[in-house]
Amino acid sequence: MLLRIDPASSVPLFEQLAASVRAEASRGNLREGDRLPAAREVAVSLDINVHTALRAYQLLRDEGLVDLRRGRGAVVTDRVAHYSELGEAIPRLVASAKEVGVGVQTLTAMIRQEYGS
Amino acid sequence: MNHALYTARILSVALIAPLILTGIALVWSFSLAAQLPARVVVHWDLAGHPNGYGSPFEFPIGIASVCLPLIAIFGGTVILISHRGPLTPLAKLLAVTSIWVTLIVSTIFLGSLLDAHAGEDIGPVFGLALGLATVVAAAAWFVLPKGVRGVGGKERPAVTPVALAPGERASWIRTASLSTGLIWFIILICVAIGVVTVVSTILTNGQFWWISFIPVVVLLIALSNFAWTVRVDARGLTIRSVLGIPVVHVPLDQVISADVIDVQAISQYGGWGIRIALNGRLGVIVRSGEALEVHRSKGLDVVVTVDDASTAAALLNGLAHTATAPAAGA
Numbered sequence A: 001m002l003l004r005i006d007p008a009s010s011v012p013l014f015e016q017l018a019a020s021v022r023a024e025a026s027r028g029n030l031r032e033g034d035r036l037p038a039a040r041e042v043a044v045s046l047d048i049n050v051h052t053a054l055r056a057y058q059l060l061r062d063e064g065l066v067d068l069r070r071g072r073g074a075v076v077t078d079r080v081a082h083y084s085e086l087g088e089a090i091p092r093l094v095a096s097a098k099e100v101g102v103g104v105q106t107l108t109a110m111i112r113q114e115y116g117s
Numbered sequence B: 001m002n003h004a005l006y007t008a009r010i011l012s013v014a015l016i017a018p019l020i021l022t023g024i025a026l027v028w029s030f031s032l033a034a035q036l037p038a039r040v041v042v043h044w045d046l047a048g049h050p051n052g053y054g055s056p057f058e059f060p061i062g063i064a065s066v067c068l069p070l071i072a073i074f075g076g077t078v079i080l081i082s083h084r085g086p087l088t089p090l091a092k093l094l095a096v097t098s099i100w101v102t103l104i105v106s107t108i109f110l111g112s113l114l115d116a117h118a119g120e121d122i123g124p125v126f127g128l129a130l131g132l133a134t135v136v137a138a139a140a141w142f143v144l145p146k147g148v149r150g151v152g153g154k155e156r157p158a159v160t161p162v163a164l165a166p167g168e169r170a171s172w173i174r175t176a177s178l179s180t181g182l183i184w185f186i187i188l189i190c191v192a193i194g195v196v197t198v199v200s201t202i203l204t205n206g207q208f209w210w211i212s213f214i215p216v217v218v219l220l221i222a223l224s225n226f227a228w229t230v231r232v233d234a235r236g237l238t239i240r241s242v243l244g245i246p247v248v249h250v251p252l253d254q255v256i257s258a259d260v261i262d263v264q265a266i267s268q269y270g271g272w273g274i275r276i277a278l279n280g281r282l283g284v285i286v287r288s289g290e291a292l293e294v295h296r297s298k299g300l301d302v303v304v305t306v307d308d309a310s311t312a313a314a315l316l317n318g319l320a321h322t323a324t325a326p327a328a329g330a
Helices: A013-026 A039-046 A050-062 A080-099 A104-116 B003-035 B058-084 B089-118 B123-143 B180-203 B209-223 B265-269 B309-324
Strands: A002-005 A066-069 A073-076 B040-044 B050-054 B169-177 B227-233 B236-241 B247-251 B255-263 B273-276 B281-285 B289-296 B301-305
Touching: A002 A013, A002 A039, A013 A050, A013 A080, A039 A050, A039 B169, A039 B227, A050 A066, A050 A073, A080 A104, B003 B058, B003 B089, B003 B123, B058 B089, B058 B265, B089 B123, B089 B265, B169 B309, B180 B209, B227 B309, B236 B255, B236 B301, B236 B309, B247 B301, B255 B265, B255 B301, B255 B309, B265 B281, B289 B309
Parallel strands: B281 B301
Antiparallel strands: A002 B169, A066 A073, B040 B050, B169 B227, B227 B236, B236 B247, B255 B289, B273 B281, B289 B301
């Protein structure tokens, strides 16, 4: 699993890390039952605090992408299938937005609006 | 080359010659045993003094029960490899080993019988067996067709390095483990050896109690080779057994480039676990197929069979590039 973070970004590290896992899910690189690498391993590898890695995993648990179980670590749930479906829809959405010159902020605002209604 | 002749050369060294040699040894040892009294020396201690007595027919039975399974294992593997693809140097080595062990085992058993005939000690037989077997095995090497190195898998597309922004950190982590079936098979073998050693220890009144440690050691080595965590990050490539040791590490500054290749576990590496191939690569092998290959400036190149190896190679190349090239625009 490829994880990327940029400490210079204004987005908190744990959110970047969670986004990285999500991206792997939407690219179809994760399957139900796959185990994410241990938080300690991720922390050492990316040179971040282990609590940051754990917080990212908790965020993913809260949205239902993984189960956190003592001794088993973070296990990908069946919801991963929806992520890969969205992973196909989103590039199409972004492509049509770009085509008509709609920027990322406008598109996010439109998505937020849709959720709000 | 004529295909029939090619197959015949492999078959004759790996199976036919060892079987004929075993046959000769069997006939000879039977005829010798028939001339001996019903009770002779059948076992000697390490100093060469007799310490076991039995029927002379234990010798031919010994030849058959040791040689035939070994020929089946070595010769069978060679036939399997050469059936699937070109003959690798490792397959050639296994083929001549088939002859080598047959000769050693037969000569030792026959020599012991001849000694029992003359009533002398067994010492020189070992040296004779080793010398004879090595000379014949070396000759057999040249009977075999020329070996082909680097069994060609399908061409893999070149890896595009992952482009990293300045200051960006990236990590790729994946577990590589043996198939469950293979793990249980190995555990079963260890348990079987365990039972044999415990029974032998009891039967010999604890005289050779230390052999009970053999299955424990074998099992520990096997366990440490079952599953590995493969990690690519700013430190380079780290392959660690899930037990903690052993660890194979290639620091990033030693990485020249990373590729994806296809490997054959048995014909190129002779099996699974940590091993060195005849082409001088250090392999961490859990299966055949997709593998990450890392060329390094120091020490042996490293090959590890892991899924999604192309991402690992892309990241390793990207990291190595970022580390060696000065920051863009600076």
